[in-house]
Amino acid sequence: MPWILLACAIAAEVFATSMLKTTQGFTRLWPSVAVILGYAAAFYLLSLVVRTLPVGPVYATWSALGTIAVTVIGVFFFSQHLRPWQTAGLVLTVVGVVLLNLGATTHDHDTAASNRSDPSEVSAHSANLHDR
Structure with a gap:
């Protein structure tokens, strides 16, 4: 379910960003209202996702896929032209997100879930890191 919410957050962010020009x-x-509502929906959905999934890979996925989608929309709807190295940059972005998500372990997922249930654990963990 969190991955579906992440896809919806990405879609809302892409919609809002694409509407900025209008x-x-x-x-x-009305285009301004659409942008504000799109960003509000994107951040709300993203906040739900990071309750259960680790924030690093989630944010990287959200921002990278959003960037790629907005770039593709720019090419098809706003006559933006990509040079070969820009296309290579988009491909490398996808590769980076895949590698980052492969590195997200079950431990990261468990930590995110436990932090959600008791915020004091985050403070205690931070204090332990400072003592080292």
Whole structure:
């Protein structure tokens, strides 16, 4: 379920970012409202996802896939042109996200879940790290 919420958060962020151009500097009301609602939905959904999944891989996935999707939308709807090295950068972004998510262990998932249940554990863990 968290991965479905992450996909929805990415979609909301991509929608909002893609609509930014149509706001004309937030001078047009309805496109501006759409952007604000899109970003609000994206961050709300993202906050639900990081309750159960580790924040690092989640944020990397969210920002990278959002960047790629907005770039593709720019190419197809806003006549943006990509040079070969820009395309290579997008491919490397995908590779980086895949590698980062492969590195996310079950331990990371368990830690995220336990931190959600008792915020004082985070403070105690931070204090232990400072004492080292």
